[in-house]
Amino acid sequence: MAKNLTTRNEDYSKWYNDLVIKADLAENSGVRGCMVIKPYGFAIWEKMQAQLDKMFKETGHQNAYFPLFIPKSYFSKEASHVDGFAKECAVVTHYRLKNAEDGSGIVVDPDAKLEEELIVRPTSETIIWDTYRKWIQSYRDLPILVNQWANVVRWEMRTRLFLRTAEFLWQEGHTAHATKDEAIAEAEQMMHVYAEFVEEYMAVPVIKGLKTESERFAGALETYCIEALMQDGKALQAGTSHFLGQNFAKAFDVKYATKEGGQEYVWATSWGVSTRLMGALIMTHSDDNGLVLPPKLAPDQVVIVPIYRNDEQFEAVSKVANDLMSELRAHGIRVKFDNRDTHKPGWKFNEYELKGVPVRIAIGPKDVEKGTVELARRDTLEKEFIETSAVVEKVKLLMEEIQVNLYQKALDFRTEKTTEVDSYEDFKKVLEEKAGFVSAHWDGTIETEERIKNETKATIRCIPLNDDTEAGKCMVTGKPSARRVLFAKAY
Incomplete structure (x- = not known):
């Protein structure tokens, strides 16, 4: 399997694009600026999503879902918010198509014009705060701690797979609180949750901080962020959490009755991370041979490749491989036995190096006789022969070792830079x-x-x-x- 990857030194941007496509993570679609996330790429995103979702729920948040379409009038209610997103909005103006009278094809039916245009969700503060007005009457209704997993559209002219696309996947948290202090504590907490996830699971060191006034989210009083450094020396914003004050509550008239019987506006936060994290993962760890994935997020943590010349050898090798696979799975290791007979071992080695599988195990007839296997780790490209009986403990150790090594390597790079x-x-x-x-x-x-x-x-x-x-x-x-x-x- 010829990788034909552009090297990072040669052209970092092209290396990144080559890698995303050749490692089967994503590809450009028939819709300009939008991408198709392929199964392998989506498997990594699912791992991220599952862990983040767990962390959100552990901090008391629940998932909900809100409409993709937002009435245009909602955006005009919060001036700084609309200013921030006006140039990126996709707008729905009609609700029907029809056949052209001259037979030239499908056209928009001019009689199907919407009374009010709908904005395709660039972010959901407006539709959610319109909803919260119905949910919140009293201090007993607070806090509301809601998260949404969704897609959003921001019309981008210059796009790059995962890093900047017209449509992308993300989560957006939207919370409502009785006091300013509670809302600020929530915004800070979610920044720390993001930092913990990115460092502990993605093995990417981040710096926590505040955005300047001009870099804040549109409509926020304060934006908390985590910033990561990529191998080309450029920064990447890995997550943001916003203290929105009472801006959206005032715009949508969301008040609550206090314990003392008065009326107060609600305090708000919003926070989100997106498939841009995939770009951060790729650009922090990968090398000129392909992806390098931290074990905690790798769809396959171990791949076993059999080496054989005939059916008899294949049978002997497969027995060892299947036994190993069962043992590893019993210890919670995600393992794949690649017994395809359509590709040679060398091709498979190349493929799994390109796809960043943390550990590769090769087993041949001589290994079966000796009771050994060849074990290769992706982060250092080191290989060693070990006894079959020692594989499980060795792999468990390597899962931790590789995770720590990737983080430390990235941290050393950031310190140097x-x-x-x-x-x-x-x-x-x-x-x-x-x-x-x-x-x-x-x-x-x-x-x-x-x-x-x-x-x-x-x-x-x-x-x-x-x-x-x-x-x-x-x-x-x-x-x-x-x-x-x-x-x-x-x-």
């Missing part, structure tokens, strides 16, 4: 020559932030939520700065 600078000249030089995260002082103004963005294409990824509050002077204007912030070029 994070640079502190004090001058604007050094800032530009680091971005040009080294890339990665750049920690620098900023005067807190939108004007300076815009200037840096226009001149260097770098944005403030976040104001880190750590105790490093060293004061200084803005690298651009020399004005006082309360603390360093994190800049990078980003996806």
